[in-house]
Amino acid sequence: MVNHVSLSETFNKDEERVNWHDETLWWIRQKRDKAAWQIPEWEELREMASQIKMNTLSNLHDYLLQFEKNALANGIVVHWAADADEHNKIVYDILTKNKVERIVKSKSMLTEECHLNHFLAEKGIDVIDTDLGERIVQLADEAPSHIVLPCIHKKKEEIGELFHRFLGTPEGNADPQFLTAAARIHLREKFMTRRVAITGVNFAIAETGEFVICTNEGNADMGAHLSDIHIACMGIEKLIPQRTHLSVFLRLLARSATGQPVTTYSSHFSKPLAGQELHIVLVDNGRTRQLGRPDFRNSLKCIRCGACMNTCPVYRRSGGHSYHNAISGPIGAILAPNLDMKEYADLPFASTLCGSCSNVCPVKIDIHQQLYKWRQVLTKEGHSPAAKTAAMKVMAGTLSRPGLYRFAGKAGRWFMRNIPWLTNNRLNPWYKQREMPAPPKESFGEWFKKMRK
């Protein structure tokens, strides 16, 4: 069965690669720390961002209508999509209406979540991802492994090989600057010739009906400005009430994501260019369901910075693909079960509940607490293996009866001392790469009874 356990086990077969992956992401975590420490009011900023998002989520209905009204007044065409299918159909309808078969698309985790590329490919539409990292994983026919750094799992040599195969760069050339220049030439032609550009949205502003896209490569701008039709796709939780709130979020986003003070481009789109069509697709796809779960509502505050992934000791050592979901890492593990409990029942267990994710989160989502709560929900909803349930019942039974607990402890230690292979064998996952603790003759309880009558 494909789940986090089996996928991360495979990932760990190459320990050198795990070390490299871990150290690369840890370096980004350190860059984030340095950037955060340059802002003395960092923790207050996080609290403010969290509260603005709480206000937004508490009044989402009104803010969405306000946004729609203002966007319409600006000349933007507004579409509402209840789920991924509707979103994909809306995009496809715009393309067919305009007889467009080749498009460019900049980074949008929402379109990954909706599997838009796959949907459009089946309809014969050619989509070129223009974010460099996304283009790389697209050429490799893979999904992004990280929401901010889609190809962080690939070494530069592997990228050189891909570019050699698909873009005709010289074999064996893995110089990042050279490869980037090659990608630039390759993408420039696409930007110049394609009439439709899809982009994501980082923030949509209710008071003005405009939206903001943050990139480092300027690829969203290039696509949007050179196209006849710009389609921006966003989850409904991307809203913020006022433009002034950007002063909080833009300070947090890039610092949390990569340790930069701000993204290279923070572009505002408020109305179509002359002769251009500007569409925005507002997508629910389970978000209102999550909003209705008090324990998990906070997860919708996420601004997709990826800091929780970079800090997560499990993510760094299991890779983004081990989460088998568009959004990986700790935040993915609390968002995914809302989409499909059965499919993603493993993800909330892919954590030691160490809590580092909640501490780096710029909008203070209680991620590790939600992981714990999802575990309870998933078990109650019956998404737990029968053998685990049986074992847990035995454990609970033993631990609630002091006499039985003492007997089991004593017997267990006796067996471990006298018949060590009972635990020291390959069926015991602890013993595979770790020694068992040495079982003492006497428990503390036994010692205390003897010594302190």
Next chain:
Amino acid sequence: MNVGLFIPCYVDQFYPGVAIATLQLLEKYGCKVGYPAGQTCCGQPMANSGYEHLADSCNTLFVKNFAEFDYIVCPSGSCTLHIKEHLHDNASPAEAKSIRSRIYELSEFMTDILKVESISSRFPYKVGLHQSCHGQRGLYISQMSELVAEPFSKPGKLLQMVEGLELVSLGRSDECCGFGGTFCVAEEAVSVKMGKDRVDDHLKNKVDVITGADMSCLMHMEGILKRQKSNVRVMHIAEILTQW
């Protein structure tokens, strides 16, 4: 001061020396210590696995055992945090709530309640302090590297009082060791890798001993050290503080 000694199940069974050291420390600093013989476990193994609902009888047992004490002290941040966050009892909700505010992890009890300012122990070794996540990020016994805030460490402060002890700084001051309760067997590959990396950090800094306020993390790292046939030992902080 009437203190109830809560010894987590795995410490009771595998590390009685840690429990004895804890008892000795509390008594040295003037506590009247009681050890309810009917105690078992905080219920965390079930709860963290998604079976909180099976931990009810454990909870009831815990309340029955510890309701009478002024304070409850435990040599494990993780078990303490679990009680603090999750103990409930439908039969006696007020008692459960009160216990949640009276339970302390050993090192925070020593610095915050007993106000220990000096320790007469001697331990002339290089020591690496493992910051266990639940004690640190849950109970705030140490500052967390993710936050822009003044650093402090309650177990670190206690260790600094020990004569001859050299506390080393690590490459990553507070990364998880990968134990994570049932995570250590359910996600064996990642858990082991996390443990190996944590141990490596201590080894690179040439420690003689790895210590901490949670025996579960130390047990995990001990399992890895022993498999590597390393001479580096793990010791619970209570065992170091009682080297007098």
